[in-house]
Amino acid sequence: MRDGFQIEPNFVPTDDKVKLVDALSECGFAKIEVTSFTSPKAIPMLRDAEEVMGRIKRVPGVEYTVLVPNLRGAERALESKADEFNLVMSTSETHNLANLRMSREKSFAGLVEVIKYVDGRTPINVSLSTSFGCPMEGEVSQAVVEGFTKRFADLGVRGVTICDTTGMANPDQVKRMCDSLQKQFPALQLTLHFHNTRGMGLANLLAAVQSGIVRFDGSLGGLGGCPYAPGASGNISSEDAIHMLDAMGYDTGMNIPRLIQLARELPKIVGHEVPGQVAKAGTTNALHPEPDYVDELRRVQ
Ligand code: COA
Ligand code: ZN
Numbered sequence: 001m002r003d004g005f006q007i008e009p010n011f012v013p014t015d016d017k018v019k020l021v022d023a024l025s026e027c028g029f030a031k032i033e034v035t036s037f038t039s040p041k042a043i044p045m046l047r048d049a050e051e052v053m054g055r056i057k058r059v060p061g062v063e064y065t066v067l068v069p070n071l072r073g074a075e076r077a078l079e080s081k082a083d084e085f086n087l088v089m090s091t092s093e094t095h096n097l098a099n100l101r102m103s104r105e106k107s108f109a110g111l112v113e114v115i116k117y118v119d120g121r122t123p124i125n126v127s128l129s130t131s132f133g134c135p136m137e138g139e140v141s142q143a144v145v146e147g148f149t150k151r152f153a154d155l156g157v158r159g160v161t162i163c164d165t166t167g168m169a170n171p172d173q174v175k176r177m178c179d180s181l182q183k184q185f186p187a188l189q190l191t192l193h194f195h196n197t198r199g200m201g202l203a204n205l206l207a208a209v210q211s212g213i214v215r216f217d218g219s220l221g222g223l224g225g226c227p228y229a230p231g232a233s234g235n236i237s238s239e240d241a242i243h244m245l246d247a248m249g250y251d252t253g254m255n256i257p258r259l260i261q262l263a264r265e266l267p268k269i270v271g272h273e274v275p276g277q278v279a280k281a282g283t284t285n286a287l288h289p290e291p292d293y294v295d296e297l298r299r300v301q
Contacts, residue, residue, distance in 0.1 A: 002033040002067050003193075003235055004219035006043050007227045008270055014048045016269050018055045023262055024220070025059040028254040033086060033217070036067030037076040043227070053080035065125065069100060074114045078122065085118060086161070087111045088127045091145050092134030095165070099129065099228035108151065115155050125159040126152045127193065132177070133168030135230050142177055149181060149188070159189030161217065164204065166225075166232050167197025171207035178211035191215040194236045196222060196275065201236035202244055209245070216241065220259070221266040221274030237276035239263050247284055256283065 001021060005012055017035075024032055034056065040047035049066065058064060065084035066077050077085050089107040090096035096104045115124055130137075131145045149160050162177060174192070181190055192208045192215070194201045205216060222237030239259045242252045263279035 001219075002036050002046065003217065003225070004221075004223035005045050006036065007225040007232065008045055008223070010271055011045060012269060014051050014055075017048070017052050020220075020262070020269065021052065021056045021064075023258075025057065025062050026255070027259050027262070028252070029062060030215075030253075031063040031065055031084070033065045033067065034082075036069070037073035037080075038067065038069050050076065050080055053082065067127075068114065070110055071114055071117060074117055078118070082122065084123045084125055084158075085114070086125045086127055087114060087157075088129060089148075090129040090134070090165075091140050091148055092130040092137045094136040095130045095134045095229060098136070099226060104148075108148070111152075112155065115157065123158040125161060125189070125191070126157050127161040127163050129163045129165045129226070130229070131162045132164040132173055133166070135166045135168070135232070142180065145177065146180065146184065149185060153185050153188050157188075159191060159215075160185075161191040161193050163193040163217075164195055166229050167195040167200060169194065169204050170200055171203045174204045174207040175211050178208050178213050182212055189215065191217060193217040195225065195232065195234060196236050197231065197233045202241060205236060205241055206244075209250075218242075221263045221276040221279065223266070223270065223274055234275050237263070237274075237278070240276050240278050243278045243283055 021032060021034055035046045035049040035052050036043060037049050063083040065086050066082040068074050068077050068085040068087050074085060089111060090099060093104050096107055100107055128145060128148055130140055134140055152160055190213060192213050194204045218238035218241050219235040220238050222234040224235035225232035242254045243256060245252050246256060260279050263276050266274050
């Protein structure tokens with residue numbers, strides 16, 4: 001919901017947002033990022049954060065998380081009783097300046113204040129943007145990502161999400177990153193966040209799965225992108241990723257037919273086609289009728 005909608009040009013009515021979160025809550029997700037408590041000028045699409053958080057039905061077992069950029073965001077998120085605060089900063093200096101309008105060190109210091117203010121009342125996750133490359137600066141070294149992960153882990157956060165904000169990661173890079181982070185931070189909840197900007201999203205997800213990662217962000221229909229990252233495009237599509245893992249025999253715990261049904265309703269909500277493929281093609285076990293001549297040919301063979 002959060003990354004999915006934040007870049008959409010046309011405001012999605014609050015009613016539609018609430019309905020969609022409620023429907024997603026019945027699909028088996030462990031966590032839904034509902035909205036963000038950012039400046040309404042920076043992200044006008046999510047200016048109804050309080051109302052959405054107040055109106056959704058909380059299904060037991062589903063965690064409702066929200067993006068929090070600063071202290072003001074944390075106050076609002078606390079008021080809205082979010083189950084988790086997802087703090088955000090970039091590992092690239094340029095993207096941090098473009099997106100959050102301050103240096104990384106200033107962001108880090110601000111997030112330390114947020115963590116102190118929350119003081120254990122709500123679990124904290126930190127999303128580290130552009131961890132596999134910055135669309136303006138280029139390479140972001142793994143050491144920098146590990147450095148920020150360590151600084152947040154030392155502050156006692158519950159989890160860190162390693163984000164490929166503009167789809168620059170490749171599977172080899174993902175494997176190196178995931179192997180190293182899991183070895184260094186065995187107690188940290190690690191989540192991987194991929195965008196399919198260059199068609200490498202599911203390959204990257206698979207590389208992370210094979211390295212042992214079990215938490216992923218995705219978005220219905222493959223919507224999404226950061227409005228302050230040039231060239232950004234959609235997240236990996238949740239239903240495509242879940243369909244792939246299910247086909248491989250993983251127990252995802254998800255209601256895939258329902259999820260596909262929701263993805264098929266998405267173009268009506270956002271007013272345009274969405275990138276997800278399984279919703280268009282159907283699952284691999286949804287077979288097509290054979291043409292009549294095939295049966296005729298079969299009989300004369
Ligand atoms: N919630 C609501 N309003 C907020 C806010 C918050 N969390 N943080 C700041 N504001 C408001 C201030 O009240 C101020 O309003 P005013 O102009 O009416 O006085 C205005 O935003 C500017 O505040 P300032 O502290 O100067 O912040 P800024 O302009 O440097 O913006 C951010 C900093 C981080 C708050 C802003 O850039 C932002 O929300 N970015 C969103 C980034 C994002 O979500 N990107 C996509 C996800 S990665
Ligand atoms: Zn993203």
